[in-house]
Amino acid sequence: MVDFLVFVILPYLALVVAIGGTIWRYASNQFTFSSVSSQFLEGRKLFWGSVPWHYGIIAILIGHGIGIVFPSAIKAFNGVPVRLYILEGTGLALGLLVLAGLVFFLVRRGTDPRVRAVTSRMDLVLLIVLLLQVVTGVTIAILYRWGSAWFASTAAPYFWSLATLSPDLAYMTTLPLLVKIHAVNAFVLVGLFPFTRLVHMVAIPFAYLWRPYQVVMWQRRTQRQ
Amino acid sequence: MDVRAQLSTVFHLDKCIGCHTCSIACKNLWTSREGTEYMWWNNVETKPGTGYPTLWEDQEKYHGGWELKGKNLKPRVGRRLGILTSMFYNPYLPSMDDYYEPFTYRYDHLFNAAPGDDQPTARPVSMVSGQYMDIEAGPNWDDDMSGSSVYARNDINLNSLSDQEREWLFRIEQMVFFYVPRICNHCLNPGCLGVCPSGAIYKRGEDGIVLISQEKCRGWRFCVSGCPYKKAYYNWKTGKSEKCILCYPRVETGQAPGCFHSCAGRIRYIGVLLYDADRIEEVATAPEADLVAAQRSLILDPKDPAVIAAAKQNGITEEWIAAAQRSPIYRFVKEWELALPLHPEFRTLPMLFYVPPLSPMTASMKDGKYDLAAEFEDCVQASRAPVKYLASLFAAGNEATIRNVLGKLWAIRNYHRAITVGSNGSAPAEEILGKAGCTAEQARQIARLISIPRFEDRFVLPPYRREQAVQEVVEPLKHRGQTGFGLTAPPRRGP
Numbered sequence: 001m002v003d004f005l006v007f008v009i010l011p012y013l014a015l016v017v018a019i020g021g022t023i024w025r026y027a028s029n030q031f032t033f034s035s036v037s038s039q040f041l042e043g044r045k046l047f048w049g050s051v052p053w054h055y056g057i058i059a060i061l062i063g064h065g066i067g068i069v070f071p072s073a074i075k076a077f078n079g080v081p082v083r084l085y086i087l088e089g090t091g092l093a094l095g096l097l098v099l100a101g102l103v104f105f106l107v108r109r110g111t112d113p114r115v116r117a118v119t120s121r122m123d124l125v126l127l128i129v130l131l132l133q134v135v136t137g138v139t140i141a142i143l144y145r146w147g148s149a150w151f152a153s154t155a156a157p158y159f160w161s162l163a164t165l166s167p168d169l170a171y172m173t174t175l176p177l178l179v180k181i182h183a184v185n186a187f188v189l190v191g192l193f194p195f196t197r198l199v200h201m202v203a204i205p206f207a208y209l210w211r212p213y214q215v216v217m218w219q220r221r222t223q224r225q
Numbered sequence: 226m227d228v229r230a231q232l233s234t235v236f237h238l239d240k241c242i243g244c245h246t247c248s249i250a251c252k253n254l255w256t257s258r259e260g261t262e263y264m265w266w267n268n269v270e271t272k273p274g275t276g277y278p279t280l281w282e283d284q285e286k287y288h289g290g291w292e293l294k295g296k297n298l299k300p301r302v303g304r305r306l307g308i309l310t311s312m313f314y315n316p317y318l319p320s321m322d323d324y325y326e327p328f329t330y331r332y333d334h335l336f337n338a339a340p341g342d343d344q345p346t347a348r349p350v351s352m353v354s355g356q357y358m359d360i361e362a363g364p365n366w367d368d369d370m371s372g373s374s375v376y377a378r379n380d381i382n383l384n385s386l387s388d389q390e391r392e393w394l395f396r397i398e399q400m401v402f403f404y405v406p407r408i409c410n411h412c413l414n415p416g417c418l419g420v421c422p423s424g425a426i427y428k429r430g431e432d433g434i435v436l437i438s439q440e441k442c443r444g445w446r447f448c449v450s451g452c453p454y455k456k457a458y459y460n461w462k463t464g465k466s467e468k469c470i471l472c473y474p475r476v477e478t479g480q481a482p483g484c485f486h487s488c489a490g491r492i493r494y495i496g497v498l499l500y501d502a503d504r505i506e507e508v509a510t511a512p513e514a515d516l517v518a519a520q521r522s523l524i525l526d527p528k529d530p531a532v533i534a535a536a537k538q539n540g541i542t543e544e545w546i547a548a549a550q551r552s553p554i555y556r557f558v559k560e561w562e563l564a565l566p567l568h569p570e571f572r573t574l575p576m577l578f579y580v581p582p583l584s585p586m587t588a589s590m591k592d593g594k595y596d597l598a599a600e601f602e603d604c605v606q607a608s609r610a611p612v613k614y615l616a617s618l619f620a621a622g623n624e625a626t627i628r629n630v631l632g633k634l635w636a637i638r639n640y641h642r643a644i645t646v647g648s649n650g651s652a653p654a655e656e657i658l659g660k661a662g663c664t665a666e667q668a669r670q671i672a673r674l675i676s677i678p679r680f681e682d683r684f685v686l687p688p689y690r691r692e693q694a695v696q697e698v699v700e701p702l703k704h705r706g707q708t709g710f711g712l713t714a715p716p717r718r719g720p
Contacts, residue, residue, distance in 0.1 A: 034444035034464035035312075041353065041461055043320050054313040113354035114321070118461060203443040205422035209305050213298075213419040214505075218430035 006184045007158075008167045014191035021194025022202060035200040041114040049108055053101030056094045060137075063091060067148065071156035078149050087148050088141070095138040102131055126196045129189055136182040144176060155183070227502040228525060228536040230545050230687075231413070231433035231576050232471060232495065233554045234485075235564045236406055237675060238582040239634075240492040243404035245269050245365065247484035247493075251408075254472070254483045260462025262327035262352050265364045266469035267484040269406040272618065273380035273394070274367040276405075278323040281455040282568065283381045288317040290416045290453030290571030291509065298509055298572060300420045302450045308420055317450045321461070325362035327352040353461070370402050377402070382617040390611060401609040403582040405618075406492070408484060409456040409469035410567070410575030411435050413500065413523070414509045417468070420451035425466075431689075432497075433576065434471045442466055453571035481684040491678065496552030496685040497545055498559075498576070499525045499536055509572045514623045516569040523574070524559045527552070548687035553674060554578070561663075561671055563630055570621035580675075581615050581627060583608055583634045608635075629662070636661035637668045 026033065039046050067074055078084040106127055109119050141147055154171045161168035172180065193199065251267040270276040280286055284301055291298040302308065302317055330347040338345035351358045367376035373395070383391055393399055411428075415435050418426040425441035426448060428434070437448070437457070444464040448457035457468045472482035480486065485493040500523045511519035525532045527549035536546055549555065557564040557578065564578035586608060608615075612627050620626040636658045643654035655665050663671075674682060 030440045031463075031465075034442065035446075036464035037444050037446055037459075038461065039315060039318055039320075039446065040449075040459045041321055043314075043318065047314050050313045113351075113356050114326075117354045200443065203423070205309070205424065205443065205445070207424065208309060208422040211424055213300075214414065215418060215424060215427045216430045217427040 003169055003173050006180075006187070007169055007172045010184065010187045011162055011167075011190075014187040017191045018193040022199060025194050025199065026202075033199055033203050035203070036118070036197050038115050038118050041118065042108065042112045045104060045108040045112065049101045049104030051101070052097045053105065056098035056101060060091070060094050060098060063094075067151050068156050068159045071152035074148055074152045078146075084146065084149065088146065091148065092138070092141045095134065095141055099134050099138055102127070102134055106131065122196050126192065126198065129185060129192065133182065133185050133189060136178055136185065140178055140182060143178065226525075226532070226535045228499050228532060228539050228541060229433065229502045230431065230536075230541050230549065231498045231500055232411070232476065232686075233433075233498040233552075233558075233576045233578070234408075234496075235494040235554050235557045235578045235580065237492045237494070237580040238403055238405065239580065239584050240490045240675075241269070241404040241406055242490045243269055243271065243369070244489050246487050246489045247406055248364070250483040250487035251469075255470070256467075258462075259352075260460040261458070261467065263321060263324050263364075264458040264460075264467065266456070266458075266467075267406065267408045268364055269404050270365065271368055271370055271377075271402050272405050273373075273377040273383060273402065273614070274370065275376045275379050276407075277325075277364050277366075278319050278455050279362070279376075280323075280379065280381065282453075284453055284571070286317075287319060287450060287453070287455065289451055289455065290573055291414065291419070293510060293572070296510060298414070298506070300416065300451055301453075302420055302447060308422055308447055312422065312445050312447075315446050315450055318446050318459075319449065319455065321353070322362070325364060325366070326358060328358060328360055331357075370400070382614055385613045385617040385622060386611060390613070394611065394614075399609070401585060403584075403610065405567070405579070406484075407454065407456070407567070408577065409435065409471065410454060410573065410577040411469075411471060412576060413502075413505050413574035414572065415452070416571065416573045417448035417452040417457040420447040421445075422447060426457075429473075432473075432476070434473050434476075435468070436470055436473075437466050437468055439463075439465050439467075453568065453573060454575070476686060477689045479686055479688060481686065485684060491683065494553040494557065494674075494678075494683045496554040497527075497549040497687050498552060498554055499527050499532060499541070499546075499549050501525055505574065509574055513570055513621045516572070516621050517565055517619075517623065517626050520566060520569060520574055521559055521562065524555065526559075527555065542687075542690060544690075545687040548685055551685050553678070553682060553685060556670075556674065561633070561667065563633060563671070565619040565626065565630065567619060568621070569619075579619055580634075581619050581630055582610060583631055583638070585609050586635075633661045633663050636663060637671055640665065640668045641672050 039050075078087065109115055109123065109127065144150070154175060158168065158171035161171070172183065189198075247267045248265055248269055252265065255266060256262070256264045265277065268277050276282065284290060288301040288303075290301055292301050293299075300308075303311065328349045329352055331350050332347050335345050335347055348357055349360050350356065366372070370377050378391075378395065383394070386394070394401065411433055412435065413433070415426070415428065418428060418435060422445045423441055423443045425438045425443070427436060427438070429436065442465040444459070444466065446459050446466065448466050448468075449455070449459050451457070452468075457466050459466050472480075472484075475482055475486075481495055485495055504523055508516075508519040508523045527533070527536075527546060533546055537543075554564075557580065564580050566575045566578055569575070608631050612624050612631070615631075616622050616624045616627045636654075640651065640654040640658050643651045647654070651665070658665060658668055
């Protein structure tokens, strides 16, 4: 019953809340969409938190994504043991990098008086949820080795079953508790998305790459003839 | 020819008394909200000095403005991909300590302190964290060269001087300083705009005012780095950037901006310039020494029939063309060539121009009389502020530009002295005027506009048509939020 709640109801609920909530927030109060950076108030400690965190987490998320979308490719890649070791080692290193960044974030939030002045309760909640996620992830990488291999035959088909609207619990129920926590916490993070500063992820300005440097706007004619 | 109109401004530095009235007017109007306490959209700094934020002119430190790479301009802070990949940590972002930590005093303690042996004092507290703090900087910390051994000596413009000239400058009897009030330059090639990843910053087509949309800004903070004048500020409370808006709600209703209106020294002029937008890139990539002249060439004669026709074709109204024809800015910048842009070498084409200071002047005693009428050729030596220093500020190092302006100002002063208190007639003074490239008629006009301008001579504001004014097309409450004046919803940040 609990498994059904957290592995069938929760993921769909989280996704609906995330998408609906983000659209609602964007439509009703775009003003709140911001990176809400505190680099201006404190920069030195932020460097050691923000740079490892962001580059690490982007790589890890892409890794998870590839594992879910192309599980067979990962399996084929891991066919040669050396490749498996490299993949696992990289994953663990990235996990530790992200963990270090997160610890810097937490210490900075807790100790710097200026940063504390712009820290909301939700920021702390988010940091703790993220910490739980990273700690479980790193522990899994250490305790249950060759995750890139078993991920492809457990989590990947589970996510596919979710995506095809025919959720199959069997893949998840047999997994160790730590992995379950990692998965459930991930759904919680997705659900929290629109209510936290995470919304800055949907504001990444790729359009800047092909925009002309200068922008001129007219009250009445949007584009000059 | 793509004619556009720009609300443009001139500050006459000889008249600035450094009273900060402009700064206070601006502060009261726009930046008294939480998160903006440290911002001074208008600030007045003493030169030589390091300014606000400290050492803002040093682009080795802040990487603002544009640099010429081959024939193309590149934002000094980085190209598009470089900016996008350094968004997690902007390496060139000034920190609050480069400005100052805003403070207030614990006044309530004066009334509520428990009885004791000592007088209660009002200790300073940070307006960010609320904790007690030691005040170590302020927006005009080096006012009137206070702490000159630390601040004025580190003025980056002094690099153009030799060690000996520098020592000379800091001898107490040779000491010289003047004030430079600064607002947003509303540039033609804005550095802040070029590096804004969100596309939140835009230049208004009708009047050239550069604004940041508070809705679209995502707080990536690159405008703060990209503006070489450090006139885009990050609001640490809302997580959005803000900047001078040239008081457009006032300008649209025919009033001069707050800092202009309140200026006690009456140093400020505002009016319309017509310019050729097709040539912006060409001018912004001109060789450094030619930048001032190139920018001048961009400005079009509003009485030229061809310009008028092209302006009308571009939708510029009759009233605006008429205002451009009466513009004090056009006369100062183009006709008389007296006003110069601040640091043109940043290549943003700033549209705020400064008449460099002639005062204080050195003079000698001759036969027991104060001898002002030295040879014209020496007049530039009569300026106590070194020409090289002024050239570093206002002409990208081109000393000839400064010499021309100072020579003209000196000749005009000399001429006016001759016609008001002189006894030898004005003929010799007129001869000097001729050498300075100025006619007697022009000299009288310039003196008039400099010394006794009326309100309507200083502020020649064009009437905005209904379709040009933002207030008519944007919902008022929202519009207040976009100006940074108020917020449609309070920012949710902090405990």
